[in-house]
Amino acid sequence: MSLDTERPARPTHRRDSLGTGLPYRAGREPPGRGREFWWWVFMRVSGILLLVLAVGHVLIMHVIGGGVDRVNFAFVALRWQSPFWRTWDWLMLSLALVHGVNGLRVITQDYVRRPGVRGVINGMWLVIGTSLFALGSIVVFSFDPSRWPGVVK
Amino acid sequence: MAERRIDRRSSEFGSIYRGREGQWSWIAHRITGVAIILFLFAHVVDTALVGWGPNAYNKVVAVYRNPLIRLLELGLVAAVIYHALNGVRIMVMDFWPKAADLNRQLIYGTVGLYVASMIPITYIIVKPIVTKYIL
Numbered sequence: 001m002s003l004d005t006e007r008p009a010r011p012t013h014r015r016d017s018l019g020t021g022l023p024y025r026a027g028r029e030p031p032g033r034g035r036e037f038w039w040w041v042f043m044r045v046s047g048i049l050l051l052v053l054a055v056g057h058v059l060i061m062h063v064i065g066g067g068v069d070r071v072n073f074a075f076v077a078l079r080w081q082s083p084f085w086r087t088w089d090w091l092m093l094s095l096a097l098v099h100g101v102n103g104l105r106v107i108t109q110d111y112v113r114r115p116g117v118r119g120v121i122n123g124m125w126l127v128i129g130t131s132l133f134a135l136g137s138i139v140v141f142s143f144d145p146s147r148w149p150g151v152v153k
Numbered sequence: 154m155a156e157r158r159i160d161r162r163s164s165e166f167g168s169i170y171r172g173r174e175g176q177w178s179w180i181a182h183r184i185t186g187v188a189i190i191l192f193l194f195a196h197v198v199d200t201a202l203v204g205w206g207p208n209a210y211n212k213v214v215a216v217y218r219n220p221l222i223r224l225l226e227l228g229l230v231a232a233v234i235y236h237a238l239n240g241v242r243i244m245v246m247d248f249w250p251k252a253a254d255l256n257r258q259l260i261y262g263t264v265g266l267y268v269a270s271m272i273p274i275t276y277i278i279v280k281p282i283v284t285k286y287i288l
Contacts, residue, residue, distance in 0.1 A: 044244055044247070047240045047244065048244070050237075051237050051240070051241070054233060054237070055233060055234070055237050058229075058230050058233050058234075062226060062229075062230055062278070063230065063274055063277050063278065064277070067277070067278065067281070068214070068217040068218065068226065069218065069281070071214055071217070072207075072210070072211050072214055073203060073206070073207035073210045073211050073214075074207070076200075076203050076210070077203075093197065096190075096193055097193065097197075100186070100189065100190030100193055101190070103186045103187070103190060104187070104190060107183060107186075107187065128194060132193075132194060132197040132198070135197060135198070135201050136197045136200070136201060138204070139200070139201045139203065139204040142204065143203060143204055147206070148206050148207055151207055
């Protein structure tokens with residue numbers, strides 16, 4: 001209980017809707033200032049964008065209109081004739097990778113306590129994320145179906 | 154021991170993400186998030202194969218037509234929809250402090266919306282598997 005007296009007072013007047021009988025703050029507060037604060041902002045902004053990009057992608061490709069049954073090379077070639085879908089897919093790729101890799105970093109920090117091991121694991125996420133971002137970006141922007149004539153009419 | 158537990162529970166985040174519904178929604182958000190990013194790592198590679206032509210890409214996409222992979226696909230869609238809806242709830246909590254009083258109601262609302270959206274999605278994904286491989 002000594003911890004409570006050392007910290008600045010928190011508002012405890014609100015009704016405790018979880019019924020745990022503990023004092024609590026109203027909502028989570030964003031983490032202080034600096035780098036972690038900007039990660040906090042990024043996770044929310046990219047989350048809103050991915051709500052459209054990723055949920056839309058999942059519904060279009062996996063649920064409505066026949067799902068993955070109709071997806072093949074010709075389908076992608078036709079789809080990527082439109083700069084709209086190329087931009088959609090590339091934006092989604094970038095945001096999802098950074099959002100996901102940052103999530104993995106936060107989780108690694110929660111569960112891996114030894115600084116050396118933590119650094120190695122987070123370095124691994126960074127390498128995987130960067131490589132896949134490079135691979136995906138190159139393919140999205142360099143894809144040219146005319147190299148395989150006859151596939152797209 | 155008891156003293157230490159009280160100290161830990163009354164510190165840091167308060168009770169919104171400790172115990173009961175708040176903690177379950179939090180752990181589900183983590184699990185679905187990890188599942189999605191691990192799938193994404195593989196998915197970027199399989200999609201990148203379009204750059205190697207129809208033979209390579211069509212061979213890999215054929216994997217998605219396997220009925221067992223179809224069930225995993227349903228799991229993926231379920232994870233994405235949950236992570237999205239619960240993410241909206243988290244943002245509501247973050248930017249509208251009064252929502253903290255309604256935390257439990259918001260969680261049940263999220264779960265309700267989630268179940269309601271997963272019913273048609275499950276039907277759409279599972280139906281072709283049943284008609285093709287079981288009936």
